[in-house]
Amino acid sequence: MTDNLEQLIKEAVEKALEGDIDVINNIEDRVTRSKAKAALVKAKREAIKEKNEASPDENSNDSSDSKKDKTTNEHIAELLIQQFPDDINKELSSNKHIQIQPKNWLVISKYLRDDPACLFDSLQCITGVDLGEESDLEVRYNLHSMTHRHAVEIRISCPRKKAKVPSVESIWRIGDWFERETYDMYGIEFEGHRDLKRILLPEDWEGWPLRKDYEVQETYHGIIVPKVKEGWE
Amino acid sequence: MIVDRLIEWFPTSAAWPGITFIVAVILCAVPVFLFIAVYALVAIYGELKISSFIQDKVGPMGQGVGLHAWRWGLLQPVADALKLILKEDIIPSSADKKLFILAPFIVFIGAFIAFSALPFSQTLIIADMNIGIFYILAVSSLGVIGIILAGWSSNNKWSLYGAMRSAAQIVSYEIPAALSIVAVIMLTSTMSMQGIIQYQSGLIWGFLPNWLLFNNPFTFLAFFIFFISGVAECNRTPFDIPEAESELVAGAFTEYSGMRYAFFFLSEYANMFVVSGVAASAFMGGWQSPIPGMLDTPGWGLFWFMSKSMFLIFMMIWFRWTFPRLRVDQLMDVCWKGFIPISLVNIFGVGIWHLIVG
Amino acid sequence: MGVFENKFQDNVVVASLDKLMGWARSTSPWFFQFGLACCAIEMMATAASRHDLMRIGMIPRSSPRQADVMIVAGTVTLKMALRVKKLYEQMANPKYVISMGSCATSGGPYWQHGYHVLKGVDLVVPVDVYVPGCPPRPEALIEGLLKLQEKIQSERPLTRKTA
Numbered sequence: 001m002t003d004n005l006e007q008l009i010k011e012a013v014e015k016a017l018e019g020d021i022d023v024i025n026n027i028e029d030r031v032t033r034s035k036a037k038a039a040l041v042k043a044k045r046e047a048i049k050e051k052n053e054a055s056p057d058e059n060s061n062d063s064s065d066s067k068k069d070k071t072t073n074e075h076i077a078e079l080l081i082q083q084f085p086d087d088i089n090k091e092l093s094s095n096k097h098i099q100i101q102p103k104n105w106l107v108i109s110k111y112l113r114d115d116p117a118c119l120f121d122s123l124q125c126i127t128g129v130d131l132g133e134e135s136d137l138e139v140r141y142n143l144h145s146m147t148h149r150h151a152v153e154i155r156i157s158c159p160r161k162k163a164k165v166p167s168v169e170s171i172w173r174i175g176d177w178f179e180r181e182t183y184d185m186y187g188i189e190f191e192g193h194r195d196l197k198r199i200l201l202p203e204d205w206e207g208w209p210l211r212k213d214y215e216v217q218e219t220y221h222g223i224i225v226p227k228v229k230e231g232w233e
Numbered sequence: 234m235i236v237d238r239l240i241e242w243f244p245t246s247a248a249w250p251g252i253t254f255i256v257a258v259i260l261c262a263v264p265v266f267l268f269i270a271v272y273a274l275v276a277i278y279g280e281l282k283i284s285s286f287i288q289d290k291v292g293p294m295g296q297g298v299g300l301h302a303w304r305w306g307l308l309q310p311v312a313d314a315l316k317l318i319l320k321e322d323i324i325p326s327s328a329d330k331k332l333f334i335l336a337p338f339i340v341f342i343g344a345f346i347a348f349s350a351l352p353f354s355q356t357l358i359i360a361d362m363n364i365g366i367f368y369i370l371a372v373s374s375l376g377v378i379g380i381i382l383a384g385w386s387s388n389n390k391w392s393l394y395g396a397m398r399s400a401a402q403i404v405s406y407e408i409p410a411a412l413s414i415v416a417v418i419m420l421t422s423t424m425s426m427q428g429i430i431q432y433q434s435g436l437i438w439g440f441l442p443n444w445l446l447f448n449n450p451f452t453f454l455a456f457f458i459f460f461i462s463g464v465a466e467c468n469r470t471p472f473d474i475p476e477a478e479s480e481l482v483a484g485a486f487t488e489y490s491g492m493r494y495a496f497f498f499l500s501e502y503a504n505m506f507v508v509s510g511v512a513a514s515a516f517m518g519g520w521q522s523p524i525p526g527m528l529d530t531p532g533w534g535l536f537w538f539m540s541k542s543m544f545l546i547f548m549m550i551w552f553r554w555t556f557p558r559l560r561v562d563q564l565m566d567v568c569w570k571g572f573i574p575i576s577l578v579n580i581f582g583v584g585i586w587h588l589i590v591g
Numbered sequence: 592m593g594v595f596e597n598k599f600q601d602n603v604v605v606a607s608l609d610k611l612m613g614w615a616r617s618t619s620p621w622f623f624q625f626g627l628a629c630c631a632i633e634m635m636a637t638a639a640s641r642h643d644l645m646r647i648g649m650i651p652r653s654s655p656r657q658a659d660v661m662i663v664a665g666t667v668t669l670k671m672a673l674r675v676k677k678l679y680e681q682m683a684n685p686k687y688v689i690s691m692g693s694c695a696t697s698g699g700p701y702w703q704h705g706y707h708v709l710k711g712v713d714l715v716v717p718v719d720v721y722v723p724g725c726p727p728r729p730e731a732l733i734e735g736l737l738k739l740q741e742k743i744q745s746e747r748p749l750t751r752k753t754a
Contacts, residue, residue, distance in 0.1 A: 201707060202670040209706060216706040220669050223714055225706065285645055294646040308618075309648055315615035316659070321684040323656060490656040490683040 009036045016040050017047070072150040073098055079117060084108055097140070097153040105156060105166045106192070112143060112152075113171055119145045120152065123168070126178035128186040130212050137163050137186055137211075158188060167193040185210040234361045235261055236349075261359045265348045273502045277310040280550050287554045320491030325388060328488065332386035337489070337496035340379030344503035347372050351510045352426045354520045354534035365426035366418070369511055370411055373466070376504065377403050380485050383497070387488040396485035398474055398561055405568045406465040406472075412576035413459035416452060416583040417445060417515045430519035442525070444518040451582035456516040458576050460545065463508030465564070467501060469549055471556040472564055509545035510538070517541050601750045609747045616659070616685060617743035619648040620736070623658030623682065625675070627665030630692035630726040634664045637729035647736055655681045660739065661716075664726075666694035666701065667709040679716045687719045687743070688712070689735055696721045 008027070013036060015023045024040065027033040077098045081088050087108060089099040100108060112120045120143035129138045141154040156165055167190035169175040179190040180199040187208035190196055198205065206217050216226055239257035278293075285292030293306030324333055347369045349359040362368055377400050384396020418424055421432040435443040445452045465472040486497050513519060518541075520534035528537075559567065599605045622644075626634050638644040638651060652658045655678045667675060679688065690712050693699040698710035712718060719742060722735035 202673075221673060223669060223672055223709060225669065226710075281645065281650075285643070289640045290643040291646050292643070293648050306646075306648075312615045312619040312648065315611075316619045319612055319615060319685075320659075323681075323683050486657075487654045488656055494657055 005032055005035075008032065009039055012036045013039045013043050017043060071096075073152050076112075076118060076150075076152050079115070080108065080111075083111060097155050099155050099157070102156050102158060102165050106168065106171070109168045109171045117148075119147050121146055121172075123172035123174050123178070124151070126175060126182055128182040128188055128210065130186065130210065133212055136160060137188055139165050139182060139188060141168070163188040164191055165189070166191050167196075169193050184208075187211065235357070235359045261349070265345070265359070269345065269348070269499065269503050269506075272506060273499050274310040274314065276502045276505070276546060277313065277498075278307065279547070280553075281309065282306075283547065283550050284554050287551070314495065317495040318492055322492065323488075323490045325488055327388045329386040329388065332382045333488075334493075336379050336383035336386060337493050337500070338379070339382060340376045341496055341500040341503070343373055343375030343377075343379060344500045344507060346375075347507045348503075350426055351507065352430060352514055352519055353538055355427075355531045357531070357535060358427065361425060361427050363423070363425045363428075365424060366414055366429065366511065366515065367424050369507065370407070370414060373504065373507060374404075374407060376500065379500075383489070384485040387485075389488055392485050392487045395487070399468060399485055402468070402472060402474070402561075402564060402568075403466050405565060406462040406572075409458050409568065409572035409576045410462035410466065412573070412580060413455035413462070414511075414515060416455045416576070416580050419580065419583055420445065420449070420452070420587060426514055426519070429515055430521060433518045434521060434525060436525065442518055442521070442523045444516065446516045449583060449586050451579050451586055452516065455576065455579050455583070456512065458572055458579070459516070460508075460512050460548075462568075462572065463512060464549055464552060465568070467504045467508060467549070469505070470553040471559050473553075473558060474561050474564065505546055505549055506542060509542040509549070512545055513538060513541035599749050599751060601747075605749050606747075609749050610744070612748060613744040613746060617740040619650075620660045620687070620739070620743075621652045621658050622649050623655050623661040623678070624651045624653065625661055625663050625678070627663070627667060627671065628694065630664035630694070633726040633729060633732065634662060634691065637732050642729040642733060644733075644736075647733070647740070649736065655679075656683055658682060659685070660687045660689060660736075662689045662691050662732075663695045663712045663716075663718075664691040666699060667712050667715075668707050669709055670707070672709045672712075672715050675712065676715045685743075685746075685748075687739060688716050689720045689722060689739060690718045691722045691724075691732060691735070692727060693723055693725045696723060699725060 009032065012023045012027065015021075016036075017040070021040075024033060024036045027036060073096060077088060080098065080100075084104060084107070087101045087104050089101060112118050122144045124142040124144050125140075126142075127140050129140060131138060136157045136159050139156045139158065141156075142151065143154065144151045158165055163186070165188060167175065167179055169179060169190070170192065176193070176195075177199060179193055180196060182188055183190060183196055184198040184200050185208060197203065201209070202220070205220070207214055219225060236257050239260055240253050243253045243256060282292040293309035324330055350362060350365045350369050352358045352361070352365075380399050380403070381396050384392040384394075384399075387393075417429065421429045423429065423432070433442070433444050433448075437443050437447065441447050446456050447453070486494060489497065518537075520538040522528045522533060522537050624631075624634065626632075636642070638649075644651075649660070655661070659682075661679060661682065663675065679686070690696050694701070694708070695712045698705060698708050701708040702710060709715065720735045720739045722732055724731050727735075
């Protein structure tokens with residue numbers, strides 16, 4: 001019985017790879033149909049892998065080495081440098097992240113989302129970093145692509161006194177809350193955000209807690225904030 | 234009829250001709266009020282205990298110091314009632330004061346005056362009107378006004394939402410209830426409660442009592458429709474969206490504390506009893522014993538009526554902890570798209586069945 | 592009861608009435624379920640089948656006006672502290688507060704560096720019973736409730752208290 005099923009699944013998958021997926025869709029048993037679909041996905045993935053392995057064999061050895069060693073970040077960084085030459089800070093980028101100037105960030109993010117080679121449609125996280133007393137604040141974005149399954153990290157640096165970064169909330173909608181949190185904790189203002197206000201702390205809190213030079217306020221609406229009782233030290 | 238007998242019994246005073254009637258009515262109202270109070274204590278205790286047993290818990294157990302009736306916690310509802318009386322009475326400053334105070338009374342009156350037509354036994358009925366069941370259905374609609382007043386006068390958006398939902402639900406579910414009673418009235422050709430019960434005397438097929446429940450498959454259906462609509466009218470689960478805790482805090486009664494809240498509570502249980510009493514009288518034979526000829530003295534009549542009503546109240550409590558809650562739109566769908574067509578077909582069916590078979 | 596409180600000299604009748612009032616209030620404490628964080632799970636577990644809060648007569652109510660006891664279960668942040676105060680003021684007298692867990696008692700694990708945590712709910716509302724633990728076991732919460740019952744029974748609302 002199992003052999004019959006395996007035979008059936010194999011035939012259905014072969015037919016589907018040629019282009020006729022109705023054979024799979026017409027299988028009545030739900031379990032068998034789902035197995036056939038899973039086998040089809042696996043077969044397609046192997047076909048792509050074979051094609052990728054086939055093509056470097058056709059090129060010369062040098063380019064194949066460099067393609068294997070380049071990470072996604074460098075790959076995307078090269079793409080970005082071609083499109084936006086002044087905005088990528090090549091010295092500070094590494095094989096793990098891409099450093100960008102904030103001026104054209106909105107256009108770059110749109111490019112990252114829409115370009116067929118990138119297709120970063122999922123903003124995984126926005127976080128802020130305080131790099132120390134004398135240096136700047138930094139905003140870091142983690143982007144991920146569902147179709148190409150690659151991920152990249154973007155960092156944007158801004159001075160402590162005038163921390164303003166363009167908001168990507170209109171590009172990736174989830175940026176709304178991420179940017180509110182970064183604003184709440186670091187005081188980095190995101191220009192173009194439709195409703196930038198504190199999300200975790202109360203509205204009338206003073207100060208940006210995750211900055212290194214943060215001092216807790218003494219009272220909040222008459223309630224004492226720091227630790228109160230004696231003998232707690 | 235108790236009121237009639239009392240009126241005959243009193244000497245008529247020439248100076249105030251109406252005084253006999255007023256005294257007779259008050260003398261009937263006080264025992265009813267006492268009955269409602271005692272019954273509410275029993276029903277609250279029953280609900281706490283039964284719901285606890287259904288949830289595999291134990292329920293009120295007489296923890297704590299002193300007289301608490303051993304481990305059965307029989308005095309728990311008494312303690313609840315006493316505590317509610319001793320609470321501070323809060324009227325929100327932005328609430329409409331007169332309506333706020335008036336609302337619990339209107340809800341209570343709606344449930345209370347329906348008791349005057351309930352047939353507790355062959356002789357124990359306060360007013361055996363020839364429109365008895367029609368009177369009960371009409372008067373139990375008064376409660377809706379009280380709930381709307383409660384929600385509006387609290388000046389609180391949760392109360393208003395809860396009151397509107399509750400009013401919509403009660404008003405909608407009165408229609409299938411009334412239509413099921415129409416099916417009953419068609420057969421018995423009388424609206425008087427005692428008359429309906431007399432119709433159900435005797436046996437069918439030699440052993441089943443001639444209750445309307447068994448008489449006719451369409452009245453069998455009408456019983457279920459009436460009972461479920463009654464459950465909806467009392468705002469009980471599965472129809473308790475208006476007072477669902479997770480949805481609307483406490484619904485229309487959010488701002489009520491202490492004794493005013495106790496009044497709402499009391500009227501909910503009184504309403505449950507009215508619905509069960511009407512269902513027991515109209516469909517289950519009322520105060521008649523299931524075996525005619527045995528155990529049918531007036532004293533036993535009271536016992537049969539109370540046990541049938543209590544059984545239906547037990548069903549209501551059982552429903553609360555068995556079924557999940559219906560959403561508001563599902564509730565309305567069930568009523569308007571389900572129950573009303575079925576009850577209309579019912580009326581038709583009852584007549585045809587009776588013509589052909591009965 | 593505001594009219595009658597603290598009015599009468601101590602005698603037999605008043606003492607028995609006091610006892611009756613204390614009994615009624617302590618054996619049906621309806622609690623305002625104020626579960627904020629992890630201690631709320633333990634409160635739910637206490638109200639569930641194995642340890643049953645309904646045994647003691649506690650029924651959960653969700654409206655502060657109908658509740659007697661407010662069980663503050665969980666971490667109280669400063670943002671929430673203002674709301675706790677507001678809800679406490681909406682409860683009807685006589686009202687009691689049980690602070691459940693170490694976060695509500697004194698800030699809990701966040702006592703030192705938690706800039707956003709209220710170091711103990713007694714900075715905003717008067718607390719009657721503290722139940723320590725992180726989270727306290729259901730038995731511990733029930734013991735706290737029984738202590739609250741003793742406290743309620745020892746109140747003498749009618750008797751005039753001499754200085």
